[in-house]
Each structure stands twice: as structure tokens, then as C-alpha cells.
Amino acid sequence: MINFKSSCLIVPSEPTPNGLLLLSESDQAMQWTHAPLIIVYKPNNNTNIIPFSIETMKNSLSRALVHYYPLAGRLHWIEGGRLQLHCNAMGAQLTEAYSESTLDEFGDFTPNGIIQHLFPRVDYTTTSIEEQPLLLVQLTRFPCGGLCVGTAISHIVADGRAAMNFTNAWAKLARGEDLGCDEMPFHDRTMLRSREAPPVRPCFDHIAFSKPPLLIGCSDTKAEQKKETSAVLLKVTKEQVEELQKEANQNMVLARPYSRYEAVAGHIWRCACKARAGDNCQPTRVRLGADGRNRFKPPLPQGYFGNAIFEAVTSTCLYADLLSKPLSYAAGKLREGIERVTDEYITSALDFIKSQKDVAPLRKNFHVRGITHIHFLGNPNVNIGSWISLPLYGIDFGWGKPVYVGPGILNSDGKIFIMPGPADEGSLVIALCLQTQCMDSFKKFFYEDI
Numbered sequence: 073m074i075n076f077k078s079s080c081l082i083v084p085s086e087p088t089p090n091g092l093l094l095l096s097e098s099d100q101a102m103q104w105t106h107a108p109l110i111i112v113y114k115p116n117n118n119t120n121i122i123p124f125s126i127e128t129m130k131n132s133l134s135r136a137l138v139h140y141y142p143l144a145g146r147l148h149w150i151e152g153g154r155l156q157l158h159c160n161a162m163g164a165q166l167t168e169a170y171s172e173s174t175l176d177e178f179g180d181f182t183p184n185g186i187i188q189h190l191f192p193r194v195d196y197t198t199t200s201i202e203e204q205p206l207l208l209v210q211l212t213r214f215p216c217g218g219l220c221v222g223t224a225i226s227h228i229v230a231d232g233r234a235a236m237n238f239t240n241a242w243a244k245l246a247r248g249e250d251l252g253c254d255e256m257p258f259h260d261r262t263m264l265r266s267r268e269a270p271p272v273r274p275c276f277d278h279i280a281f282s283k284p285p286l287l288i289g290c291s292d293t294k295a296e297q298k299k300e301t302s303a304v305l306l307k308v309t310k311e312q313v314e315e316l317q318k319e320a321n322q323n324m325v326l327a328r329p330y331s332r333y334e335a336v337a338g339h340i341w342r343c344a345c346k347a348r349a350g351d352n353c354q355p356t357r358v359r360l361g362a363d364g365r366n367r368f369k370p371p372l373p374q375g376y377f378g379n380a381i382f383e384a385v386t387s388t389c390l391y392a393d394l395l396s397k398p399l400s401y402a403a404g405k406l407r408e409g410i411e412r413v414t415d416e417y418i419t420s421a422l423d424f425i426k427s428q429k430d431v432a433p434l435r436k437n438f439h440v441r442g443i444t445h446i447h448f449l450g451n452p453n454v455n456i457g458s459w460i461s462l463p464l465y466g467i468d469f470g471w472g473k474p475v476y477v478g479p480g481i482l483n484s485d486g487k488i489f490i491m492p493g494p495a496d497e498g499s500l501v502i503a504l505c506l507q508t509q510c511m512d513s514f515k516k517f518f519y520e521d522i
Contacts, residue, residue, distance in 0.1 A: 073172040074189045074212065081163035081205070085134040093157045096264035097425035098364075098379045099228055100154050101434045104201065106146070106208065106224035107235070108191040113471045114179060115217035119407035120473045122219050129211060129469070131247035137164060140238045140257055140377065142229055143207040153432030155201075155228055164207035167192055175218040182305050183482040183503060191222030193478040219455030219471065222480060231381040233363060236462050238377070246469040257377035263368075263379065264422065268509055275420040277522065278413075280383040281434055284453045285355035296451060302508040303482040306515065308336065310498035313522050319425045320403040330403040334410075336500060337456045338402030338492055343521065344454050344486070347514035352392035356405060359385050359455040362413035367417045382418055384409040391452075450485030451507060459491040460500070479503055 115122045137144045145159040171189075181187055188481045192208035206229050210222040234257075241251055290296050313332055320335035330338075341358055361381040365372040372380055386409040394402055425431060464477040475494055482489075482505040493499030506514055 074172045075172070077168045078168060079165060079167040080130075081160070082130055082133045082144075082166050083161050083163040084137040084141055084144055085131070086138045088138060088144070088161055089159055090161070091145045091159060093142055093145070093159050093259065094261055094265075095155060095157055095228070096261040096378060097422040098264050098382065099261065100431050101225040101380050101425050102231075103381060103435055104155065105196065105227065106194055106204075106206075107227050107232075108188075108222065108224045109235070109239075110181060110187065110190050110476070110478060110480050110494045111221040111223070111239075111467055111474050112175065112476040113221075113469075114175060115377055116472070116474050120217045122217060123155055124211075124219055124471070126211070126245050128246055130166060133164065133166060136238065136242040136244050139241065139251065142259065142377065143238065145206060145226070146225065147204070147206065147228060149201060152428070153430045153435075155429050157229065161312055163205065164209065165205040167190065167208070167210045169212045171212050171214045173214070174216040175214050175220075176313065177333065180305050181476045181478060183303050183455050183479050183505075187480060189469070190220045192224050194224065221467075221469070224480070227379070231379045232457075232459060232462060233365070233380070234377045234468075236464070237375060239467055240463060243467050243469045248470070254375075256375060258373040258375045259377055261378050262377065263372060263376070264364075275423075276417050278421055278424050279360065279423065280385045280421075284357055284359070284385075285388055287452050288351045288354050297485070299485070300508045301483060301485050301505050302511045303503070303505045304511065304515065304516060305478070306502040306504060307493065308500040308502060308522075313498060313500055315522055316399070320410065321401045322400070324397070324400050330400070331459045333490060334403040334406045334461055335399065336502075337406055337458075338399050339518070339521065340456060340488060340490075340502065340504070341406075341454055342399070343451055343514055343517040344510075345394050345452070346517045347510040348451055349504065349513070350452055352390065352395075354391045354452050355393060356452040356454075357386045357388045358392070358409065359383060359453065360406065360409060362410050364413065364418050365417060367413060367415055372502070382413050382421060384413050451510075454488060455484075456487040456488045456490065459489055462492075464492060465494055465496055 103219055113122060141159055142157060144161050144163050145157055148156045148158060152157050190208045190212055193198040194204055206226040207272055208224040212220040226512060241255055287296060316335040318340050320338060345356060362384050364380045364382050365376055386405040389405055465473055467474055478491060479489060482503055485507050487505045489503040491501045493501050
């Protein structure tokens with residue numbers, strides 16, 4: 073049971089730029105829903121107390137919004153399913169709550185029903201997008217002395233790296249420190265605009281925006297999408313990660329060995345195929361994201377605040393090939409998909425998005441269960457995002473390192489995140505959602521095949 077004490081809007085502590093902030097094509101193709109994250113802290117064993125001050129959290133958030141002022145604005149619909157970002161300093165929502173349950177009662181923080189009490193919710197059915205704050209925060213205190221910072225940030229405004237930069241900046245201000253010049257966000261989104269005169273036909277085949285393979289013999293995709301799903305957190309030790317990398321690189325002569333992501337994601341893809349037990353001729357592919365910040369020529373500023381993650385997909389593979397060939401086959405297909413995202417590819421993708429009369433079909437909304445879309449993630453496909461390089465466990469509000477950071481919602485079949493482990497010694501955590509009927513088999517194959 074969660075009891076809510078207070079809720080208020082936090083506005084920037086100083087005047088901020090006012091007016092429209094141009095959204096890039098990459099922003100327009102993102103989900104209009106909020107991406108929820110939970111950051112969990114436990115008290116020091118000696119004191120059993122976290123030095124929490126609601127006023128410090130409010131004041132530091134107000135200061136952070138001076139620099140990250142787009143988060144205090146509001147979105148508005150315009151023609152073609154597109155959105156405008158009005159920088160009007162209307163503020164972010166902050167809610168203070170208390171839990172009657174201890175942190176231990178939330179288990180390992182698997183993103184399921186009970187965890188959804190730890191982050192702010194937006195009722196998309198009754199609240200218009202013009203009224204929705206772009207940043208919502210819920211600060212939940214526990215009788216055991218623990219604390220959870222739950223955030224929900226509109227994905228139209230920021231990708232995962234941008235959101236993490238903001239959260240770490242807010243935490244630094246809460247500690248009583250100032251932000252350095254190299255920690256300031258970069259707001260000029262014209263760097264991710266399409267060309268003024270894009271070619272009539274795209275320079276690349278942008279299959280990331282096309283329909284993925286469908287399940288053989290399935291005549292009703294909507295019914296397949298409505299099947300019950302379950303979410304789990306799977307822990308992978310440093311030794312298990314190294315074993316998968318060793319297997320992926322075995323007998324391979326590569327200029328650059330397969331990475332942790334490529335090896336682990338390839339293993340996940342194969343195990344999903346096994347667990348789903350489909351026809352050997354079943355086609356499947358993986359959707360993944362590639363950070364464009366370092367792929368542009370010249371690169372984007374590391375503090376770029378917006379959406380610079382570009383979706384890529386593997387080529388379509390058959391179950392039979394994935395399961396009969398070594399792990400290097402799956403890892404290689406993932407690498408091909410990632411390396412396809414070059415400066416030229418990104419520019420072409422921006423052109424493609426701009427050319428669409430209606431961008432709504434390009435979006436996917438896995439934060440809201442029941443919303444159907446053209447890019448159905450699930451059976452026989454998977455979407456494997458990487459949070460491995462994000463500084464999740466550097467978020468220190470003055471209470472030390474969090475014990476867990478992860479997604480608040482995972483309710484779409486085939487949606488998966490690979491995250492760093494909290495001990496920061498090379499272990500990983502896999503947040504994964506599959507149809508309930510496949511989950512036990514997946515977990516069995518996942519660990520047996522390492």
C-alpha cells in the first residue's frame with residue numbers, strides 16, 4: 073500500500089528560454105508516452121537512516137530545470153501526427169509518498185504489477201497531452217528506512233542517455249555541488265534535422281520502419297499480442313558473460329571481437345527462438361538501438377539532450393539457422409545491424425521520417441499495454457536494448473550508490489533490456505518480457521546453454 077502525502081509542480085528557479093523548441097525527426101518518431109524508471113536506495117547499515125530532505129529534492133530539481141528547461145514544458149499535437157514542444161516553464165510534477173511495505177517485500181524489483189506503485193503514472197485516457205508534465209517524479213519512503221526515486225520522462229523529449237544525464241545532474245545539485253561547463257545539456261536539435269531537399273527515394277532500405285516477420289500460421293496478430301505476458305530479471309555473472317563472449321568469438325578471426333552486448337543479445341535471441349518452439353522455417357529478427365552521438369560526422373556533443381538513438385534491425389533469419397549454427401552467427405547478425413547505422417544511414421533515416429505525411433505509424437508504445445501498432449515486437453521477434461554503458465549506478469543524491477536501477481514497466485512480448493549489475497564488476501541484469509507460456513522454457517535454456 074502506497075500513501076501519497078503531497079504533489080506539486082516544480083518550476084525552474086530562474087527564468088528560462090520561452091517559446092517553441094524545434095523537435096528533430098528522430099524525436100517525432102519516438103513514443104509519446106513516458107518511460108518509467110525506478111532508482112532504489114537502502115540506508116547505511118550503521119545508521120539505518122537516509123538523510124532525506126523533501127525541500128532539498130524540490131530545490132535541486134528546480135535548479136536542474138533551469139538547465140534542462142524542455143522538461144518543464146508541454147507538448148502539443150500538430151498535423152501529421154507530429155508534436156511541438158512548448159518551453160513554457162509550466163513545471164515538472166513531484167509527488168511525495170510513503171509505503172506501508174518494506175523494500176524487501178518488493179523482491180528483486182521485477183517490473184511487474186507491484187513495482188508500478190513506485191513511479192508516477194499518467195492517465196493517457198483522461199489527460200490530454202497538452203496537460204501532461206513531461207517529467208514526473210515520485211519519492212517513496214519505506215518503514216525500513218529505504219527510499220525509491222521513481223521517474224517518468226516523455227520519450228519524445230529525451231532518450232535514455234539524455235534522461236540519465238539529467239538525473240545525474242539533478243543528483244549532483246541535490247548533493248550541494250554545482251554543475252561544470254562540461255555537464256551542461258546541448259539543446260540545439262537542428263543538428264538532427266533532415267536535409268532541406270531530401271532525395272525522392274531514400275538512399276537506404278529502412279526496414280526498421282517496416283513490418284517485422286509474422287508468426288507462421290497466425291492469422292490474428294492482435295490476438296497474439298493480447299496473450300498474457302510475464303516479466304523477469306535474470307542475473308548474469310561476470311564469468312557467465314565472459315563464457316558467452318568466448319563462445320561467440322570461438323574460431324573467429326575478427327578485427328574487433330564480439331562485445332558483451334553482441335554475445336549476450338545473440339544468446340537471448342537464440343533462447344527466445346527455442347522457448348517459442350516455432351517452425352524451423354520461421355523468420356525472425358531483432359530490433360535494437362544504436363546511439364548516433366558518435367556516429368555523426370562530426371559527432372554530436374555528448375551532452376546532446378534529445379533523441380539520438382536510432383533503431384536498427386538485423387537481417388531476417390530463420391529459426392533453423394539460429395539454432396543449428398554457433399553463437400557467432402547470431403552475434404554477427406547483430407553486429408551487421410549495428411554497423412549499418414552510419415552517418416549516411418542516419419541522414420537518410422531523418423529524410424525518410426520527414427517524408428511521411430503521418431508519422432504516427434512509425435511509433436511504438438510499449439509503455440502502455442493494449443495499444444496496437446504496426447511494429448508489433450513480439451513472437452517471433454525480439455527488441456533488445458542496451459543500457460550497459462549508461463551510468464545507472466552513479467546516481468547519488470547524497471545517499472550513496474543505489475542498490476537497483478531499472479525499468480518500471482515491461483509488458484510487451486519480446487521487449488528486453490541488458491543492464492549493468494549493481495556491483496559494477498562486469499555482471500549484467502537482463503530485464504525481459506515474454507509470453508507467460510514461454511517463460512519457464514526460456515529461463516531453462518538461458519542458463520543451461522551458457
